[in-house]
Each structure stands twice: as C-alpha cells, then as structure tokens.
Amino acid sequence: MSKLKTIKGGVTAAKGFRAASVFAGIKPSNKSRADLALVASEVPAVAAGVFTTNRVKAAPVRVSRAHLRAPQTCAVLLNSGNANACTGPDGIAAAKSLAASLADVLDCGVRRVLVCSTGRIGVPLPVGKMADKLPELAARLSAEGGGDAAEAIMTSDTFAKEFAVEVRAPGGAFRIGGMAKGAGMIDPNMATMLCLVTTDAKISKGTLQNALHSAVERSFNRITVDGDMSTNDTVLVLANGAAGGAPIKSVSPEHALFTEALNEVCTRLAFMIVRDGEGVSKFVTVQVRGASSLQAARKVAEAVANSTLVKCAWAGNDPNWGRILDAAGYCGVQIREELVDIYYDGVAAVRGGMAASTPKEKLVKAVSGYKFTVTIDLHQGKAFYTVYTTDLTEKYVELNLSE
Numbered sequence: 546m547s548k549l550k551t552i553k554g555g556v557t558a559a560k561g562f563r564a565a566s567v568f569a570g571i572k573p574s575n576k577s578r579a580d581l582a583l584v585a586s587e588v589p590a591v592a593a594g595v596f597t598t599n600r601v602k603a604a605p606v607r608v609s610r611a612h613l614r615a616p617q618t619c620a621v622l623l624n625s626g627n628a629n630a631c632t633g634p635d636g637i638a639a640a641k642s643l644a645a646s647l648a649d650v651l652d653c654g655v656r657r658v659l660v661c662s663t664g665r666i667g668v669p670l671p672v673g674k675m676a677d678k679l680p681e682l683a684a685r686l687s688a689e690g691g692g693d694a695a696e697a698i699m700t701s702d703t704f705a706k707e708f709a710v711e712v713r714a715p716g717g718a719f720r721i722g723g724m725a726k727g728a729g730m731i732d733p734n735m736a737t738m739l740c741l742v743t744t745d746a747k748i749s750k751g752t753l754q755n756a757l758h759s760a761v762e763r764s765f766n767r768i769t770v771d772g773d774m775s776t777n778d779t780v781l782v783l784a785n786g787a788a789g790g791a792p793i794k795s796v797s798p799e800h801a802l803f804t805e806a807l808n809e810v811c812t813r814l815a816f817m818i819v820r821d822g823e824g825v826s827k828f829v830t831v832q833v834r835g836a837s838s839l840q841a842a843r844k845v846a847e848a849v850a851n852s853t854l855v856k857c858a859w860a861g862n863d864p865n866w867g868r869i870l871d872a873a874g875y876c877g878v879q880i881r882e883e884l885v886d887i888y889y890d891g892v893a894a895v896r897g898g899m900a901a902s903t904p905k906e907k908l909v910k911a912v913s914g915y916k917f918t919v920t921i922d923l924h925q926g927k928a929f930y931t932v933y934t935t936d937l938t939e940k941y942v943e944l945n946l947s948e
Contacts, residue, residue, distance in 0.1 A: 546711045549806055555691035555707030558722030561587040561787035565685035569658055569678045571671055572626030572664060581675060582697035583619040583682045583850065585651065590785035592618035593754035594762045599803065603630035603658040604670075606777060608640040614736050615656040618783055621741055622647050623698050624675065625726070627664040634855075639670040646676045650683045661779050662737050663700055665683035695724035698704035700929040701944065702726050702822055707871055708813040712746075714799045717790035718748040721806045727818040730773040736839060738765065738779040738818055742810055745802055747752040747786035753793070756804050768819050768933045769850045782807070819933050824940030826861055830918040834929040841878045842930035845921060848876035849932075854871045856937035864908035866894040873921060884924040892916045905916035 555566050557780070566579035568803030585898040594613050596606050597832035612618070622643060629636045640660050709722030748756075761780055786792075793799045820828055831850045837840035849855055852872040858865035866887050873880055887895035889911035891904050911917055 546664040548552050549768075550707050550711045550713070552711050552720065553721075554709050555695055555722050556584050556741055556743045557575065557688050557691035557726045558709035558711075559650070559720040559743045559785070559787070561745055561785045562743045562783075563587065563686040563688050563692040564690035565682055565687060566690070567678050567682045567685065569624070569671075569675050571624055571675065572710065572810050575626055576667060579693065579697040580624055580626045581625045581678055581682060581685065582694035583620060583647070584623070584694055584743065585683075585782075586743070586783055586785045587783050588787060589617035589619055589657065589668065589751055589782040591616070591748070592781060592783045593757045594659075594752065594782075595757055595780045597776060598774050599778070601631065601776050603628055603662060603777040604632060604640040604901040605629055605662045607637060608644060608780060609659040609661065609779065609781070612644065612656045612659055614843070615654070615743055617657055618651040618659060619657040620647060620651055621659045621661065621781060621783070623694070623739060623741070624663040625640065625663060625698050625700050627668055628665045628666045629662040629670040632669055633835050635669060638785065639672045643675060646791065647679050647683075650679045659781060661732040661741070661777070663698060663739050663777055672683035672810075672840040685910065689927050691722070691724065693945055695726075698724070698726040700726060701823055706817040706821070708810050708817075709807050710809055712802050714802045716793075716799050717788060719788040719790070721743060721746070721803075723810045723814055724848050725814040725818060727821070738778055739910055740811070742780070742807070744784045744807075745788035745789065746784055746793055747790060748784050748803065752793065752795050752800070753782060756777050756807050759804060760807045760811040762816040763808050767898055767931060768815045770849065779815060780811070793810055816933065819935060822935045823944045824933040824938040824942075826915070828916045829859060829934050831932045831934055832918060832920045832929065833923065833931075835923040835925055836878075836928040836930070837923075837926040839930060841923075841926045842928045844876045845873045845880070845923070846930045847931040848872040850923065850934035854938060856935065859912055860936035860938045862909055862913045864889055864905070864912045865896055869921065870895065870898070871942065879924055881925065886922040886924070888920040888922075891920075913918055
C-alpha cells in the first residue's frame with residue numbers, strides 16, 4: 546500500500562500554515578482580480594530555496610536569497626502583475642520595503658520575510674498600493690486560504706496549480722503541499738515560474754535544502770514550453786515541524802519518504818505548468834536513452850524539446866522525424882547517425898538513422914493525440930534523460946504579441 550495519499554489544501558494542507566489574498570491593483574489593467582498573496586506559518590519555520598540561473602535577476606530574487614540566510618522564516622509575500630525586475634536600486638529598495646512593512650504587521654524580524662514577484666519586467670513596483678493592503682491581507686489569513694493564494698499569483702495561467710500529499714511514516718504522519726504559477730517563458734533550469742511548498746515535517750535547514758535541490762532537478766528542471774528563462778524563477782519550501790515527531794535525519798526511512806513526497810509534489814506542479822503552457826495543444830515526453838553520459842542525454846533531450854521546427858510539426862500532427870534527428874545532431878553531442886532509432890509511443894519512425902518501414906498513417910496517429918512520448922535511442926551507452934515539453938501553436942504567438 547502506498548504511503549503517500551493525495552489530499553486537498555495546497556500550501557495550507559500542512560498544519561500551522563495559513564494563506565490569504567487581496568486585490569491591490571498592481572497592474573493598471575487589472576480592475577478586480579486578487580494580485581497579492583501571503584502564506585504564513587503560525588510558528589517559525591526553516592526555509593530552503595532554488596532560484597533562476599538567469600544572470601539578470603529580479604529584485605525579489607536577490608532579496609529573498611539574502612533573507613534565506615536567516616535561520617528561520619515566518620512568511621512569504623507574493624504578487625502578480627509586476628516582476629520588479631530590471632528596476633535597479635529602486636527595485637531592491639521596493640522589495641526590502643515590502644518585507645519590512647509585512648514584518649511590522651506580523652511582528653516578526655524582517656529577514657524572516659521572503660518576497661516573490663511575477664509579471665511585466667521593467668515597471669516600478671507600486672509599493673504604496675501594496676503596503677496599504679498588508680494589514681487587510683494579514684487579517685484574512687486562514688487555513689482554508691491556499692486556493693485563494695494560488696489564484697492570486699496567476700498571470701497568463703488558465704487555472705490555479707495546487708497539489709498536496711499526506712505521508713504515513715514510521716515516526717509519524719506529515720504533510721507536504723504546494724502551489725505554483727507558470728504558463729509561458731518555460732525552459733529547463735526551472736522555468737518562468739514561482740512555486741511555494743510547505744510542510745509540517747520536522748527537518749533541518751540543510752537537509753531541507755538538499756532535498757529541494759534534488760526535487761527541482763527531477764521536476765521543474767525537466768520542463769520546457771518555449772525555451773525562454775525568466776528573471777524571477779523561484780522555488781521555496783518552508784518546514785515548521787508542526788506535525789511533531791522526531792526530526793527527519795538524512796539517512797532514515799522518514800527521509801526517503803520525505804524526498805519521495807517532495808518529488809511528487811514538485812513533479813505534479815511541474816506537469817500542471819506544462820499542461821497550461823500558452824497555446825499548448827499537446828503534452829510531449831521526450832526520452833533519450835542509450836547515451837554515452839547523462840550530460841549527453843540531457844543535451845539531446847533539451848535540443849529536441851526546444852526545437853521550434855519540431856514543436857511546430859507536432860502542432861500539425863506531423864511525425865517529422867527528420868527535424869528530431871537534426872536537433873540531436875546540432876546540440877554538440879557526438880552521436881553516430883547510423884545508430885539512432887526514434888519511436889513515437891513505441892512505433893518505430895527511424896531505425897539506424899533512416900526511415901523505418903512503419904506506414905506513415907500509424908505515425909500520424911501516434912502524434913495526433915494530446916499526449917505522446919518520443920523516444921530517441923542513441924545506442925552509445927546506458928545513460929538516459931527525460932524532458933517534458935509541448936507543441937508550438939499559432940495561439941502562442943497571439944498571446945505573446947504584447948503583455
């Protein structure tokens with residue numbers, strides 16, 4: 546019997562976490578939808594984070610990275626409608642000011658507050674509007690507020706992204722839940738996304754950070770929609786220990802279950818982001834196997850998953866394997882063309898670098914569904930890697946003509 550049980554609640558599924566949202570009017574064109582969210586722990590929590598690898602980093606990324614050095618965290622403030630990126634020293638000051646204002650409202654240290662932003666780049670953050678709403682936001686905090694918070698961080702998303710599990714462990718049960726946003730600018734090395742995970746497990750800050758790095762590598766770092774990387778990518782996890790029990794140690798049955806559960810939550814949220822990709826009509830799994838190394842497998846998988854030509858072919862239900870082989874050939878990996886096999890949902894499209902004898906209509910059928918798998922066997926080793934991606938449609942272009 547599985548020791549992981551899917552439950553409701555998102556970021557407030559774990560004991561001792563509350564959340565809320567409020568309309569602040571951060572983006573001028575938004576007239577009524579909540580755009581400011583708060584998630585808080587009733588007791589101080591330890592926190593871990595993984596951030597964008599983009600050299601252009603938004604102000605909230607820089608401030609939250611610094612605040613994560615504090616031993617404890619009490620709350621995370623998140624907004625949509627404005628990225629507070631490429632805003633210079635004023636942007637840093639804005640992020641710090643909001644953290645300080647929230648710390649005053651919650652009566653906790655300023656370095657115990659983390660901040661996240663998503664939205665348009667290069668626009669000053671309306672700090673006054675947001676600060677004025679913080680007392681109301683804090684007053685609305687509720688153990689049932691996870692869904693409201695998930696909706697408030699949406700930008701081009703079409704649905705709120707939440708997932709949570711309960712874990713039955715030898716040392717006692719605990720919960721892990723999360724919320725995420727993301728639909729465009731999605732590329733491996735995280736994506737254009739924000740994700741906040743909470744847990745009532747008792748775990749050290751260092752052990753939590755290691756578990757998060759592993760979970761991100763297995764989930765958010767394996768998705769791509771359009772090959773663009775954001776300035777604001779952030780994944781945070783807070784652990785408050787409210788479930789009780791002994792601390793989770795790095796080598797223990799509880800640790801194995803914790804990492805499994807954290808991986809599950811992050812993977813489910815990552816899949817939701819891919820499914821909600823802008824203009825997406827297909828969810829595609831790209832598997833590379835038989836590579837000489839993990840790095841080689843990853844390069845080939847990401848090249849295929851990010852190829853505009855490949856993705857356009859999929860949008861047209863065209864099993865154009867030539868574009869896949871082309872992408873594999875230009876990614877910098879020393880492949881041997883005459884060894885490569887390519888399959889669509891197990892149906893051979895290429896054998897030994899040449900067209901297989903499979904009738905085209907069978908291949909067309911394989912790529913015409915919403916969900917399918919492309920397998921590329923290099924026959925050069927035992928390494929393998931998987932990336933989750935989408936097609937590329939006219940609707941994606943329409944959605945990105947302007948913000």
